[in-house]
Amino acid sequence: MEFIIIYITTSGTVEARNIASELVSRGLVACVNMYPIRSVFMWEGEVNEDDEVVLFAKTTRNNFEPVRELVRSTHSYELPAIVSWDIEGDPEFLEWIRTSVSH
Amino acid sequence: MEFIIIYITTSGTVEARNIASELVSRGLVACVNMYPIRSVFMWEGEVNEDDEVVLFAKTTRNNFEPVRELVRSTHSYELPAIVSWDIEGDPEFLEWIRTSVSH
Amino acid sequence: MEFIIIYITTSGTVEARNIASELVSRGLVACVNMYPIRSVFMWEGEVNEDDEVVLFAKTTRNNFEPVRELVRSTHSYELPAIVSWDIEGDPEFLEWIRTSVSH
Numbered sequence: 001m002e003f004i005i006i007y008i009t010t011s012g013t014v015e016a017r018n019i020a021s022e023l024v025s026r027g028l029v030a031c032v033n034m035y036p037i038r039s040v041f042m043w044e045g046e047v048n049e050d051d052e053v054v055l056f057a058k059t060t061r062n063n064f065e066p067v068r069e070l071v072r073s074t075h076s077y078e079l080p081a082i083v084s085w086d087i088e089g090d091p092e093f094l095e096w097i098r099t100s101v102s103h
Numbered sequence: 104m105e106f107i108i109i110y111i112t113t114s115g116t117v118e119a120r121n122i123a124s125e126l127v128s129r130g131l132v133a134c135v136n137m138y139p140i141r142s143v144f145m146w147e148g149e150v151n152e153d154d155e156v157v158l159f160a161k162t163t164r165n166n167f168e169p170v171r172e173l174v175r176s177t178h179s180y181e182l183p184a185i186v187s188w189d190i191e192g193d194p195e196f197l198e199w200i201r202t203s204v205s206h
Numbered sequence: 207m208e209f210i211i212i213y214i215t216t217s218g219t220v221e222a223r224n225i226a227s228e229l230v231s232r233g234l235v236a237c238v239n240m241y242p243i244r245s246v247f248m249w250e251g252e253v254n255e256d257d258e259v260v261l262f263a264k265t266t267r268n269n270f271e272p273v274r275e276l277v278r279s280t281h282s283y284e285l286p287a288i289v290s291w292d293i294e295g296d297p298e299f300l301e302w303i304r305t306s307v308s309h
Contacts, residue, residue: 003186005110007211007293009239020143021150031144031184033112033157040226041237042306047227054239054262056157058184068296079302081237081264083209083295087110089186090171096182100145106289108213123246124253134247134287136215136260161287190213192289193274199285203248 002061002086003094008071009039009052009081016053019071027102028067029059058087058097066103105164105189106197111174112142112155112184119156122174130205131170132160161190161200169206208267208292209300214277215245215258215287222259225277233308234273235265264293264303272309 006029010016013034020032033056040049057067068082088094109132113119116137123135136159143152160170171185191197212235216222219240226238239262246255263273274288294300 005186005188017143017152024143024145025150031142033155034141034143035138035241038240039237040223040230040240042230047231049223052239058186064294072296079296079298081295081299083211083264083293083299085188085211085291085293087186087188088167089184090175090182093182093184093186108289108291120246120255127246127248128253134245136258137244137246138241161289188291190289190291191270192287193278193285196285196287196289 001098003089003097004059004061004064004084005087006057006059006064006067006084007081008055008057010055011052011076013053015076016055019074020055020057022070022074023057023067026070027100028063028070029057030097030100032057059101060098062103063101104201106192106200107162107164107167107187108190109158109160109162109167109170109187110184111158111160113158114155114179116156118179119158122177123158123160125173125177126160126170129173130203131166131173132162133200133203135160162204163201166204166206207304209295209303210265210267210270210290211293212263212265212270212273212290213287214261214263216261217258217282219259221282222261225280226261226263228276228280229263229273232276233306234269234276235263236303236306238263265307266304268309269307
């Protein structure tokens with residue numbers, strides 16, 4: 001079985017909490033770590049900054065698509081960052097991830 | 104030689120500091136970045152939140168197991184998150200990692 | 207096309223902002239997330255700690271080298287951490303990264 005971290009940007013603490021709780025309570029991810037950050041990006045030709053909260057969600061690879069769909073359907077942004085990468089780790093913790101997700 | 108980031112959750116600043124200092128002073132990792140976060144997870148059927156501190160430890164792949172053993176033997180949790188992923192990078196920085204770890 | 211996160215440590219908010227703005231405005235990365243952290247490392251045989259700011263920069267793999275060169279040429283450290291890892295993700299977001307970078 002393959003395990004991943006899904007990295008999701010949100011507009012702030014309230015949205016981060018809502019999405020994280022939804023993902024966890026539906027069993028799409030095992031747990032979420034929320035990080036307060038400051039983002040830098042181009043907007044209408046100018047460098048812009050904004051406060052955001054990033055979610056690191058630990059789950060199995062087959063859950064990426066359902067997570068993507070849920071986030072896109074509820075997010076305040078038209079196109080939030082939803083990226084992922086493969087992880088390895090302590091076998092017991094990975095087993096906990098596997099048994100924590102519903103699919 | 105393969106290089107990794109090891110991602111470890113801890114209960115707070117004191118535990119994070121203790122584990123990070125132990126890993127660095129024993130030469131199991133080259134350096135540790137500590138992140139204050141808020142976690143969301145299920146506990147006894149309910150969505151729960153808690154403050155934690157995450158460690159990003161940079162090291163070589165062969166050090167994952169000794170790091171895992173040390174963290175599991177000293178950690179306050181029964182099953183902390185200890186996951187990892189492969190990294191590439193600036194050759195000079197990777198060489199610094201290689202020469203900073205004792206194995 | 208391959209996409210990556212580039213992980214860069216900086217000495218603090220001012221340096222983080224300067225480097226992030228330079229990378230974004232030159233089209234070397236699509237966006238940067240800045241994280242306030244505390245680092246633990248060995249210095250002259252002693253365990254040391256310091257405040258830093260980490261940049262997570264999202265871009266395409268071919269931009270790693272130009273990012274590395276720019277960071278090394280402007281950074282206050284002699285040898286900052288500049289590492290990277292592969293990411294996958296929401297196809298629309300990855301396409302946004304692709305069209306946001308100039309090469």
